[in-house]
Amino acid sequence: xxxxxxxxxxxxxxxxxxxxxxxxxxxxxxxxxxxxxxxxxxxxxxxxxxxxxxxxxxxxxxxxxxxxxxxxxxxxxxxxxxxxxxxxxxxxxxxxxxxxxxxxxxxxxxxxxxxxxxxxxxxxxxxxxxxxxxxxxxxxxxxxxxxxxxxxxxxxxxxxxxxxxxxxxxxxxxxxxxxxxxxxxxxxxxxxxxxxxxxxxxxxxxxxxxxxxxxxxxxxxxxxxxxxxxxxxxxxxxxxxxxxxxxxxxxxxxxxxxxxxxxxxxxxxxxxxxxxxxxxxxxxx
Amino acid sequence: xxxxxxxxxxxxxxxxxxxxxxxxxxxxxxxxxxxxxxxxxxxxxxxxxxxxxxxxxxxxxxxxxxxxxxxxxxxxxxxxxxxxxxxxxxxxxxxxxxxxxxxxxxxxxxxxxxxxxxxxxxxxxxxxxxxxxxxxxxxxxxxxxxxxxxxxxxxxxxxx
Numbered sequence: 001x002x003x004x005x006x007x008x009x010x011x012x013x014x015x016x017x018x019x020x021x022x023x024x025x026x027x028x029x030x031x032x033x034x035x036x037x038x039x040x041x042x043x044x045x046x047x048x049x050x051x052x053x054x055x056x057x058x059x060x061x062x063x064x065x066x067x068x069x070x071x072x073x074x075x076x077x078x079x080x081x082x083x084x085x086x087x088x089x090x091x092x093x094x095x096x097x098x099x100x101x102x103x104x105x106x107x108x109x110x111x112x113x114x115x116x117x118x119x120x121x122x123x124x125x126x127x128x129x130x131x132x133x134x135x136x137x138x139x140x141x142x143x144x145x146x147x148x149x150x151x152x153x154x155x156x157x158x159x160x161x162x163x164x165x166x167x168x169x170x171x172x173x174x175x176x177x178x179x180x181x182x183x184x185x186x187x188x189x190x191x192x193x194x195x196x197x198x199x200x201x202x203x204x205x206x207x208x209x210x211x212x213x214x215x216x217x218x219x220x221x222x223x224x225x226x227x228x229x230x231x232x233x234x235x236x237x238x239x240x241x242x243x244x245x246x247x248x249x250x251x252x253x254x255x256x257x258x259x260x261x262x263x264x265x266x267x268x269x270x271x272x273x274x275x276x277x278x279x280x281x282x283x284x285x
Numbered sequence: 286x287x288x289x290x291x292x293x294x295x296x297x298x299x300x301x302x303x304x305x306x307x308x309x310x311x312x313x314x315x316x317x318x319x320x321x322x323x324x325x326x327x328x329x330x331x332x333x334x335x336x337x338x339x340x341x342x343x344x345x346x347x348x349x350x351x352x353x354x355x356x357x358x359x360x361x362x363x364x365x366x367x368x369x370x371x372x373x374x375x376x377x378x379x380x381x382x383x384x385x386x387x388x389x390x391x392x393x394x395x396x397x398x399x400x401x402x403x404x405x406x407x408x409x410x411x412x413x414x415x416x417x418x419x420x421x422x423x424x425x426x427x428x429x430x431x432x433x434x435x436x437x438x439x440x441x442x443x444x445x
Contacts, residue, residue, distance in 0.1 A: 003328025003348075004312075011286055011306035011353055041309075041349050042329045053306075057354045082343070106419025107397070109330050111343045112350075192331070192418050 003045045012054040017142060020059055020169060025144045027052050028166035035078055036112035038105065039121055054169075062171065067093065072137075072177035077170055081110040081118075081128070094175060096182035096200040096283075100131035106192050116170050119152075122160045122223065125194050125262075129156075129224040131184050133216035134200035137175035143168040156223035180204040183283035185275055189262070195219055196263035197272060199279045203234070210234045215247075215276060220255035220268055227251050227276065239284060247280065248273030291356040295320065296365025304352045311335045311347035314362065322364040322392055323347055326421070333420030336393035337362050344400040363392035366399065374444070375399050378437035379430070386424030394420050398434045406438050 012031060014020035024031060032050035034040045034057075044050070056062060062078035067089035075084070084090050084101040091098040097115075104127045105113055118128035119139060138149040141164055150163045152173075157163055164170060186198035198218040204211045213234040215227040230250040237243050250273070257268035290303045295318065304313055314320045314337075326334030328348050335347040338361040366373035372380070375398045385391050394417070401408055401416045408416070413431050422430065 004325060006307040006309065008287075008307055011289065011351070013286075013289075013354070037351065038330055038346075038349050041351070045328060055351070055354055106330070106333065107400075107416055108333060108336055108344050108346045108419045109349070111339075111345050 006041065006044050007047075007049055009044075009050055010052045012052055013058050014054065014056075015058055015060075017059060017171070020054065020056065021142060021144050021167075023054055024169055025167045027054070033120075033169050035114040035117040035120075036080060036109075038109045038113040039117060056169070065090065069177055073097075073175040075115050075173045075175075077114065077116045077172060079114060079116070081105070081113050081115060082107075084115060085110065093177075094131075094135055094182065096131040096134055096184040096202060097128065097175070099184040100127040100186075100198075100200065103186065103191070104128060116173050119155070119173055120162060120164065120170055122156045122162045124159070124221060124223050125198065125219050126224065127184070127186060127195060127198055127218075130186075130198045130216045130218040131182075131200045132173060132175070133224050133226060134184075134202045134214045135175050135178075135182060136202070136214055137173055139164075139170050140172040140174060141165070141168040142171045147171065149174070153226070159222035178202075178204070181283045183279050183285075185279040185282060187271065187275060194262060197268055197275055199272075199275045201276065201279045201283045203239075203280065203283050205284075208238045210237055210239055213280075215251070215280075217251065217255060217272060217276060219263070220257040220272055225255075227254050229254050230276065234280075239280065244277045244280065248277045251276045286353075289353040289356070291353060293352070293355050293357075294359040296361060302352075306351065306353040308352050309348055310337070310350040310352045310355055310360070313352040314347060314360075320362060320364060323362045324389055324392055326390070326393070331419075331421070332390070332393075333397060334390055334393040336396045336420065338396055338400060342400065342403060344397050361396070363395050366395070373399065374440045375402065375434070375437040378433040378440065382429050382433035382436060384425060384429040384433035386422075390420060390422045394422065394430060398430075398437065401434060402438050402441060406442050408434065408438065410435070 031052035031054045034055045062076040064076040066074045081101040118126045182202040184200040186195040202214040213231045218224040230247045252273035255272045257265045324334040326332035339345045
């Protein structure tokens with residue numbers, strides 16, 4: 001185990017989607033699927049063993065970020081965080097996602113790391129994860145029998161565990177077109193750290209009244225989670241100081257954080273409501 | 286496959302190599318090609334010492350890139366910046382401004398600076414500091430590095 005040397009593995013480099021599917025059908029959980037590699041290779045240097053690594057790097061046509069006012073946003077499996085940062089459509093229509101990408105890692109890792117990879121990693125601290133959950137959307141999974149879509153609300157089933165079957169790979173994340181406002185905020189010790197707490201809010205507003213909200217928070221449970229009590233509080237209400245205070249209390253009571261290297265359970269609980277309040281205010285600003 | 290035959294272009298030279306698939310671009314540059322100008326810092330994507338440019342533009346980390354997936358790639362390292370014995374304006378500015386102390390982060394710092402100026406010839410201090418977030422220097426405190434990048438930008442603008 002060394003940060004200099006990777007353990008031995010067998011590299012699979014499919015040249016097409018059908019070839020990738022064929023290889024995954026054959027090797028299943030023996031193969032780790034790699035997009036940008038900024039996460040998987042670090043994990044492998046830290047001791048994660050995988051007999052096979054299946055790289056999507058040479059499968060053509062997976063590095064797209066396509067926005068359509070009716071169909072919404074489609075993010076291909078190889079689309080990098082840098083592409084999200086450079087996309088004017090994402091910045092304009094999905095600010096929570098844009099804001100989560102712009103602070104994720106460093107400029108160098110953003111040139112390789114992918115949004116879909118961030119979602120697939122299923123870490124409760126993933127910055128894109130919390131934005132993806134607030135915005136809502138579907139992970140498109142490709143297997144030998146074709147594709148299926150899994151709603152992001154059901155995609156993370158446990159800590160670092162997703163609804164992806166071992167014979168499938170994620171080809172796309174799809175976010176519906178929507179007129180909502182959104183924002184992302186996080187807390188770190190220094191800028192490039194992993195978040196100790198992160199949050200995203202999506203609000204569907206009619207004038208000053210919030211018709212519907214999706215509030216997501218990370219680093220407080222085994223997966224990124226929605227704050228459904230707080231969402232109910234916002235529903236049909238004008239976003240006043242009083243309502244925000246209620247949201248703050250609801251979030252604080254709904255989260256179940258733990259102590260770890262980046263923060264304590266007590267602190268995370270204390271500030272979770274405040275972070276969510278500020279995220280909602282940022283979305284409305 | 287356990288090994289893969291690749292052609293990789295480093296600083297304009299093509300190399301045909303048969304690399305073990307678990308070797309990083311950094312290992313291949315330093316150990317197989319004998320080019321120690323790109324540095325090993327943390328190995329986990331946090332320090333930026335191994336920053337190189339891919340296909341003339343994007344900055345990437347050699348420690349988190351598999352060499353086997355670099356077939357056909359054009360890599361620029363700090364040793365490839367000099368043209369006919371003249372330092373690149375960024376290198377020149379780092380020397381003139383004293384933006385170097387121990388020098389270990391410098392190759393990565395210089396490569397990142399080149400990529401910053403390629404996108405934005407006159408970055409503000411804030412823009413530089415944001416873009417340099419992935420390059421750690423433990424000696425200089427960054428002030429002189431930021432100044433050097435701004436001076437290099439001005440010098441590059443005045444020569445073209």
